[in-house]
Amino acid sequence: MKEKLWTMTFVINMLLNFIFYLVFYLPTVVIGSMAMTEYHASASIAGILSGIFIVGGFIARLWTGNNMKRFGAKKLLYIGTIIYFVLTFGYFAVHSVGLLLLLRLIHGVGFGIAATASGTLAGAIVPASRRGEGIGYYALSVTLSSAVGPFLSMFLYASSGFNILIILSAILLFAALIGIFLLHIPKTTTHTSVSTDKKKKFAWSNYFEKKALTISLIAFLIGIAYSSILSFMDAYASSIHLAQAASFFFLVYAVTVLISRPLTGRIFDTHGDNFVMYPTYLFFAIGLFLIGLAHSGWMLLVAAIFIGLGYGSFSPFGQAIAIRTSGFERLGVATSTFFGLMDMGVGFGPFILGLIMPLLGYRNLYFASAIFSIIIAFIYYLLHGRHIKKSI
Numbered sequence: 001m002k003e004k005l006w007t008m009t010f011v012i013n014m015l016l017n018f019i020f021y022l023v024f025y026l027p028t029v030v031i032g033s034m035a036m037t038e039y040h041a042s043a044s045i046a047g048i049l050s051g052i053f054i055v056g057g058f059i060a061r062l063w064t065g066n067n068m069k070r071f072g073a074k075k076l077l078y079i080g081t082i083i084y085f086v087l088t089f090g091y092f093a094v095h096s097v098g099l100l101l102l103l104r105l106i107h108g109v110g111f112g113i114a115a116t117a118s119g120t121l122a123g124a125i126v127p128a129s130r131r132g133e134g135i136g137y138y139a140l141s142v143t144l145s146s147a148v149g150p151f152l153s154m155f156l157y158a159s160s161g162f163n164i165l166i167i168l169s170a171i172l173l174f175a176a177l178i179g180i181f182l183l184h185i186p187k188t189t190t191h192t193s194v195s196t197d198k199k200k201k202f203a204w205s206n207y208f209e210k211k212a213l214t215i216s217l218i219a220f221l222i223g224i225a226y227s228s229i230l231s232f233m234d235a236y237a238s239s240i241h242l243a244q245a246a247s248f249f250f251l252v253y254a255v256t257v258l259i260s261r262p263l264t265g266r267i268f269d270t271h272g273d274n275f276v277m278y279p280t281y282l283f284f285a286i287g288l289f290l291i292g293l294a295h296s297g298w299m300l301l302v303a304a305i306f307i308g309l310g311y312g313s314f315s316p317f318g319q320a321i322a323i324r325t326s327g328f329e330r331l332g333v334a335t336s337t338f339f340g341l342m343d344m345g346v347g348f349g350p351f352i353l354g355l356i357m358p359l360l361g362y363r364n365l366y367f368a369s370a371i372f373s374i375i376i377a378f379i380y381y382l383l384h385g386r387h388i389k390k391s392i
Helices: 008-038 045-072 073-092 099-126 128-138 140-160 162-181 194-198 209-239 249-271 275-293 295-325 326-381
Strands: none
Touching: 008 045, 008 073, 008 099, 008 128, 008 140, 008 162, 045 073, 045 099, 045 326, 073 099, 073 162, 099 128, 099 295, 099 326, 128 140, 128 249, 128 295, 140 162, 140 249, 209 275, 209 295, 209 326, 249 275, 249 295, 275 295, 275 326, 295 326
């Protein structure tokens, strides 16, 4: 008999994570355009305004992973969400680029604490026998937010301005605070004694899980490749007159993940890492190649399907690998290590790719990203895949 997966706490935690990421997308997608319009910021500063939020989140993820046992997941959810909620109102008060940069950095801290606590809780409450399937379902909260968030952000900003995005973000985070109150977390996933935790001396192992670094490094590289879509898709699609099709790209991506996740989750649990992970790199590479090749809307949407099967499958199963290889007692640090490095890849990717994009052009940038994805598959083989026993 299968262990129960869909508990009230699991569902509420999924909704919380959906809100955390949705609120991340709402201002982030248009913050650069707003800054260039309102404060006459340069394009480079506009890019930093997006990336610096992720830097704040990365710092917070490291701190959260180290203090998970000390405070417990629920208390950290409250701490992170309160910071996230309160600082949302700061957007009404800032009137300069400098202050906006500082606000974005600290606002990212709230997001990082809340999202890491939620991700750690997901790994703790999912039955070990259904971990791939359970985390796969949980990760749909991120997938859905990545489809709904950019659409809402651009639509509301164009129709009602930036302030409506902030008001909506505040309402959503207030609802999240209520949701945290309804969580019922088992005692084994809360915390250990504070006195023991305080006696710890500084050590990198408190912030990075060594056993999770391998898959987390791969996640960092995957994040860089994926950032080519997040950062340049809009401009690229406009340049090839496929802006309308591009507006449906993330919707098709999300639908693909929704349909495929139940199957891929079970395959991961029954057949193991390599049976799922190698195809993800291949599908991701095909999707990136099709984006670069696109001359029609249907080709761009077919690319979205492959990106959903590729990148959309990597994140949950990468997290499952990080948790399994690190051990349950290192759950918090393993989760923060994995998502922290993946976020940094997505955050620094636009800067790295932005340096070579003028030399390559949009199409060749996507072709290069596709080749990079295949290279990542070889790196995965060398660092992790060849050490996994074959499953039938």
